[in-house]
Amino acid sequence: MTNHDEMTGSFDNDDVAYEGRPSYAPHGPTPFDGDLGTHQVTLRSPAELADALPYLLGYRPEDSIILVSLHDRGGRGRFGGRARLGIPTHSDDWAAVAQQLAHGLVTGGERRGARPEQIVAYLCQEPAKGETGRSVMERLQPLAHQLRVACGRLDVPVIEALCISDGRFWSYCCGGQGCCPDEGEPMGLPGTSVLAAAAAYAGIQVRGTLRELRARLMPLETAMAVEQEVALDTAGMSLVPRIFDENGRAEVADETIELAERLMRRLAATAPVPDSAAADRRDDDLLRADEAAALILGLQDRTTRDRAAEWMEGDEAGPALRLWRALARRCVGPYAEHAAALLTLAGWVAWSTGDELEAREALAMALGADPDYLFARLLHQACNEGLDPESVRRCLRAERVERTERVERAERAERAERAERGGGAEREESVGPPDPAAPAPVSPSPHVPEQRHRRRTRSGTSPLTTTGEGHVPSPSARRPRTSAANGSRPLDAGRGNTGPRTAGKPTTPRRRADRVDAQEVNVLRADGGTPEGEPATGDDVM
Numbered sequence: 019m020t021n022h023d024e025m026t027g028s029f030d031n032d033d034v035a036y037e038g039r040p041s042y043a044p045h046g047p048t049p050f051d052g053d054l055g056t057h058q059v060t061l062r063s064p065a066e067l068a069d070a071l072p073y074l075l076g077y078r079p080e081d082s083i084i085l086v087s088l089h090d091r092g093g094r095g096r097f098g099g100r101a102r103l104g105i106p107t108h109s110d111d112w113a114a115v116a117q118q119l120a121h122g123l124v125t126g127g128e129r130r131g132a133r134p135e136q137i138v139a140y141l142c143q144e145p146a147k148g149e150t151g152r153s154v155m156e157r158l159q160p161l162a163h164q165l166r167v168a169c170g171r172l173d174v175p176v177i178e179a180l181c182i183s184d185g186r187f188w189s190y191c192c193g194g195q196g197c198c199p200d201e202g203e204p205m206g207l208p209g210t211s212v213l214a215a216a217a218a219y220a221g222i223q224v225r226g227t228l229r230e231l232r233a234r235l236m237p238l239e240t241a242m243a244v245e246q247e248v249a250l251d252t253a254g255m256s257l258v259p260r261i262f263d264e265n266g267r268a269e270v271a272d273e274t275i276e277l278a279e280r281l282m283r284r285l286a287a288t289a290p291v292p293d294s295a296a297a298d299r300r301d302d303d304l305l306r307a308d309e310a311a312a313l314i315l316g317l318q319d320r321t322t323r324d325r326a327a328e329w330m331e332g333d334e335a336g337p338a339l340r341l342w343r344a345l346a347r348r349c350v351g352p353y354a355e356h357a358a359a360l361l362t363l364a365g366w367v368a369w370s371t372g373d374e375l376e377a378r379e380a381l382a383m384a385l386g387a388d389p390d391y392l393f394a395r396l397l398h399q400a401c402n403e404g405l406d407p408e409s410v411r412r413c414l415r416a417e418r419v420e421r422t423e424r425v426e427r428a429e430r431a432e433r434a435e436r437a438e439r440g441g442g443a444e445r446e447e448s449v450g451p452p453d454p455a456a457p458a459p460v461s462p463s464p465h466v467p468e469q470r471h472r473r474r475t476r477s478g479t480s481p482l483t484t485t486g487e488g489h490v491p492s493p494s495a496r497r498p499r500t501s502a503a504n505g506s507r508p509l510d511a512g513r514g515n516t517g518p519r520t521a522g523k524p525t526t527p528r529r530r531a532d533r534v535d536a537q538e539v540n541v542l543r544a545d546g547g548t549p550e551g552e553p554a555t556g557d558d559v560m
Contacts, residue, residue, distance in 0.1 A: 025276065027497045032059065034147045059400045068187040069206045071140055074100060076375045077141045081105050083165070085123050087134030088177070098134055099127050103476070105143055109160065111360040116164035120428075130404065139165045139179040151202055152182030162190040204540050226294075231379055233534045234298055235361060242302065243350040249307035250353050257315050274316030275325055277309060282329070282337035299343045317345075318361050326363060330370040339367040346380075349387075357390035366397055370407045377401050499560045 024176030037213035072078045074097060083105055087098040101123040106115055120137075127133045143160045145151055160183055166176040179190040202206060211222065217223075225231060282303055291297035319322050329338035342364035349357035365380035378401055385396035400407075 022430075051385035059091060064178060064180060064189050065187070065203055065206065066213065067138065067178060068140075068182055071182070072224045073213050073217045075102070076228045077231060079140070080144065080227055080229055082140070082142045082228070083161070084140040084142065085119055085165070085169075086138045086140070087123055087127055087132075087174075088136040088138065089127075089132055090135045098132055098270060099123055101126070104159070105141070105158070108219060112161045113164050113168075116161065116168040119164065120168040120172055120174075123541050124169075126402065136177045137169050137174055139176050140546055141179070141181045143181075144160055145184050151186045152188070152200065154183040155181040155188045155202065156288075159190060162504070166190075179270060228379070230294070231376065231422075232342050232383065234294060235357075235364065235380055236382055237350045237354060237357070238302070238347050242307070245307045246348050247351045247353065249311040250350075253308065253315055258311065261319065270316055271319060271322045273500050274319075274322050275312060277316075278313055278326060278341065281305065281309060281313070282334070282341055286333070286337040297340075298343065298347070299338050301340050302347065305344055305348070307348075310345055313341075314345055314349060314353065314356050314360065315421075317363070318356060323359050323363065325418075327366055330367055330411060335367055335371050339364060339371070341365065353389050358384045358391040358394060361387060362391060362394040362397065363402075365394065366410075369397065369401050370411060373399060 045552075054360060071084070079102065081104055084101050087100070089096045089098045101119050103115060103119050106112060112368040123137070124134060139162065143158065143161060153389070162179045162181070166179060169176050174340075177395065178189070181188045181190065182205065184226070185205050187205060188202045189198050192198045212268055257270060261270050264271045281304075285301060287401050288300065290306065291300055310487035319325060328336075329335065342360050346357045346364060349355075349360065361380045361384035365377045365384060368374075368380060378398070381394050381401065384391055387430035400410075
């Protein structure tokens with residue numbers, strides 16, 4: 019959500035004390051006044067606070083810990099940043115996760131100049147087989163306590179902690195005052211709360227569940243996956259040796275960009291499908307396995323990936339995002355790490371077009387596929403910091419213009435050279451045979467081989483460069499790894515490589531830092547970001 023609701027009110031916190039913080043009033047109905055853009059909203063109870071969660075996130079969370087910060091504005095609280103992590107399976111990890119999440123939310127707010135004064139915590143998990151919603155609430159109660167302690171140590175009290183399970187909610191801050199029934203209170207029907215009405219009026223929609231959103235980017239598990247893995251094996255045997263060759267690498271880059279453009283036109287020519295799952299199945303049917311394999315391997319090259327990142331706005335953005343999603347779904351079996359490049363492209367286009375929710379999830383999944391993928395790390399942090407993607411777009415636009423001008427200059431020079439050589443031949447014919455006693459004429463400059471110009475197609479091959487805004491963040495290069503057996507089958511995703519990986523041990527590896535230029539992060543600092551360090555959480559911080 020672009021605009022955050024304002025909240026005022028207090029809840030009891032009788033079992034945890036915080037230094038410098040007074041005890042809170044007994045738990046009960048308290049008004050939460052706020053606005054949704056230009057629409058005034060009043061949340062009057064914990065029930066409405068529970069119903070508000072999907073509209074704060076933009077989706078219905080599952081198996082999640084969520085912290086929402088509140089900022090005092092003249093005695094009224096305004097929703098600020100949100101942080102989410104999956105609930106760890108083992109309770110031994112709960113204390114560390116609570117500390118990480120609280121620290122990430124508070125320090126993230128401090129970096130943006132808005133340290134939270136209070137926090138609302140949510141635990142969302144559906145019952146396992148044989149469980150009830152109440153048993154889920156009781157099992158997660160130690161986790162809720164860890165969250166309150168971790169936030170209290172940072173001097174930011176948790177004024178409400180809710181467990182949402184099986185269509186009901188419970189408050190961990192009730193303290194047995196008798197205001198909340200043991201069986202929990204039922205959640206309102208979706209779309210019937212006061213915030214739901216205001217969100218609908220403002221044109222804000224909830225995007226379903228987090229699982230449904232991630233399913234659009236997960237590897238296929240159908241019969242198509244077997245065919246795709248075979249196609250990736252086959253493509254690797256022909257493409258990888260060419261990429262390792264200096265001339266062949268440029269040719270593969272051009273072929274990759276041309277194929278991607280052709281597939282984007284194919285996707286754009288199809289009629290829209292309103293259901294996202296049906297639309298993804300339709301897109302999967304439009305891509306042949308060999309086409310997908312060629313693109314997946316070709317886009318492991320850093321410079322090729324950067325060229326593809328230029329399809330980020332206007333009529334190009336929609337087909338590009340659909341293509342990157344479809345290719346991420348084709349990274350099956352041992353090629354799962356190859357998805358890092360495609361998920362990063364999907365996250366970048368989503369962020370560029372204003373869909374921060376999908377951007378965060380795609381970039382988080384890219385880091386899950388390859389934690390060292392620098393482009394994903396920088397974009398993920400920039401998106402979480404709330405920076406404006408326009409600075410990155412300006413750099414990409416400038417590179418596109420510069421590359422086009424280079425190609426045009428090269429073509430003009432080639433035409434001029436051909437004309438000069440042709441004019442010289444005509445003069446020789448008009449003068450007649452040369453005088454044997456005359457000195458030998460000076461030969462013109464040797465003709466630039468046609469191969470060199472084929473390597474400079476309309477898209478070009480150079481990496482993104484500094485254009486006033488700083489270098490666009492992109493992973494540094496590392497020497498590709500080749501197999502001792504055949505050196506042909508790709509195994510790992512490009513972790514900032516300039517070429518794809520192949521199975522087996524690395525040849526002479528180079529440290530990633532050798533290719534990281536300080537200018538790569540300048541574009542993220544332009545709007546006040548602080549690229550140093552890791553993202554605050556392993557999933558998303560909003």
